[in-house]
Amino acid sequence: MAFAFDVALQPTGHQPVSFVRMTRRTRVDTTFPRPEFSWLGSWRFSPLVLPILLPLCDPPAQASGLTDPAAIDRAVIAFTGSEIGQPGGPRMAADRRLQLAACAAPLTVDWHSPARSAVRVECAGPNSWRIFVAVNAAPGAADKPALPAIKRGDALTIMVRGRGFSVQQSGEAIEGGAVGDWIFVRTARKAEPLRARIERPGLAVIPAN
Template structure:
């Protein structure tokens, strides 16, 4: 079945049961990456390792990542976490200058899917923490407060003052949340 891509240039469309790409960089940046592209097998291995179940089995990815994906080469290890409370999909992210994020559907139908092994929270709601904005060649930090629980590698809402707008930050370690500047 052929799917027409209604999205602007630089967006990739894959079977909805498999992955959904949210481009965080334009096509030129992706094509110009010195390291080429991320191999979809790398994504598959990361999701299988995270879920503990093989592709097509209960608890594992429904199908392999689409081989047509052309995602920027990832300089850092892929960050993998559950997406949502239903645990019906896994979020795979590439941190860095050519960052990208996809969601991989997990087979949660029938069978005895393995129980999720959530990581213990590194930060709990209300915890005081350091919020760091980090970019190429600089970092700025300020104290703040966690607005929700989260494990290392997860994205949570934080705020710098009682009446400040919430910001999304990734937990680097207990007591430290990072907001990458692009």
């Protein structure tokens, strides 16, 4: 005895109405192809499933070959001896949007000027760069005169520093000054005076760039 019944599938979105006519041998007649998948064998993704799975994929790896701004924070904190936002420390953390090349050598940090209102962070090497970080004034800093790092007549090292290179030789200070001051120096061969910046006691640097 044959039996048959019709089932109307209600439209969802823009899908057309489909009629399925069931008989003893179950014949399926639809207006769109059947999805082909099997829980026991191979199966295929529907295009509607992909947008659901894509957010679950791992995000792209962070670009490599850049200096971590947190490394700049640590270098400035170690140099000043104060935490971010504290008196004597950096006013704020380094901008996380900075795109600075990775530095193969340790970062060098020094005062930008005798006023000590900012520090200079540098990376030496083929991909050299330099930034300045504002620093909060330390209590009583304005009342303390900067101590001379080099005195007139002192023997010192004169360094010429450029992008990816540095050369140095012995010399003499024609005048004295504190760290960050520009002074006149002369090489040991009594050449013409040169203007150099005091980087630390016993070292004056002439930028080549």
